[in-house]
Amino acid sequence: MSSTKRIILVTGANTGIGYDTALFLARDDSNNHVIVGARNEERGLEALKKLQDLNLKGTLSFQKLDVTSDESIFAAVKELEAKFDKLDVLVNNAGIVIPEPLTRAAMRETFEVNVYGPVILTDALAPLLKKSNDPRIINVSSGLGSIGLRLDATNQYYNSTSNAYRMSKAALNMASANMKYDYRENKFKVWSYCPGFVITDLKMGGAERGEASRKTRSEMGAESSETSAQGILDIVNGKRDGEVDLFVQRYGKTWPW
Numbered sequence: 001m002s003s004t005k006r007i008i009l010v011t012g013a014n015t016g017i018g019y020d021t022a023l024f025l026a027r028d029d030s031n032n033h034v035i036v037g038a039r040n041e042e043r044g045l046e047a048l049k050k051l052q053d054l055n056l057k058g059t060l061s062f063q064k065l066d067v068t069s070d071e072s073i074f075a076a077v078k079e080l081e082a083k084f085d086k087l088d089v090l091v092n093n094a095g096i097v098i099p100e101p102l103t104r105a106a107m108r109e110t111f112e113v114n115v116y117g118p119v120i121l122t123d124a125l126a127p128l129l130k131k132s133n134d135p136r137i138i139n140v141s142s143g144l145g146s147i148g149l150r151l152d153a154t155n156q157y158y159n160s161t162s163n164a165y166r167m168s169k170a171a172l173n174m175a176s177a178n179m180k181y182d183y184r185e186n187k188f189k190v191w192s193y194c195p196g197f198v199i200t201d202l203k204m205g206g207a208e209r210g211e212a213s214r215k216t217r218s219e220m221g222a223e224s225s226e227t228s229a230q231g232i233l234d235i236v237n238g239k240r241d242g243e244v245d246l247f248v249q250r251y252g253k254t255w256p257w
Contacts, residue, residue, distance in 0.1 A: 145169025
């Protein structure tokens with residue numbers, strides 16, 4: 001595809017924050033080409049068709065991608081290199097929350113998706129990102145990963161557990177810092193971005209994925225995931241460039257690291 005397009009890959013884009021992000025990016029600018037990344041091909045293609053049926057300004061395509069599998073990551077990167085001459089924006093959005101108890105298996109699964117996947121995928125895509133004139137990486141983190149807030153008893157989420165999730169997002173924040181250092185000579189812009197407490201399909205507590213999860217979150221006061229997508233769009237469009245070394249969240253706000 002012509003390099004005149006801004007090529008954007010969003011992982012976990014078949015639902016929730018990822019889907020809304022793909023929607024907002026494709027709707028915003030005819031110059032945007034958004035790659036809908038998803039590990040489930042059927043659901044990913046359904047999301048792609050749903051987006052394409054909206055007749056958005058930008059263009060879209062699908063990429064099968066399971067961030068827990070090195071084989072899937074490297075196969076996807078090879079396909080992307082064959083289709084595109086660069087990658088301008090990588091949104092590492094795919095993530096999971098596994099409720100307590102805190103077991104070795106729960107921690108391993110959480111880190112596979114929330115930490116190992118984004119790190120390995122970013123490293124594999126670095127050659128394509130380096131070909132961009134303005135490479136951007138947005139790691140979708142969480143305020144629950146803030147070490148400063150975890151020690152603040154006045155914080156509204158102080159009593160929230162999800163310890164495996166908290167630790168994984170703290171690790172992802174360090175990964176963002178490492179990426180800023182590792183790719184400094186290529187002038188990569190890297191953000192840790194907290195999308196806020198919003199309605200998504202992520203498993204939470206005793207609820208299952210899908211409608212049950214959305215219902216639980218809604219009852220707890222979660223906002224629309226479109227607010228998260230708007231925050232990512234602001235970063236892509238350069239509105240948060242002055243805060244590239246900060247842990248940013250929606251509405252122009254930041255969290256302590």
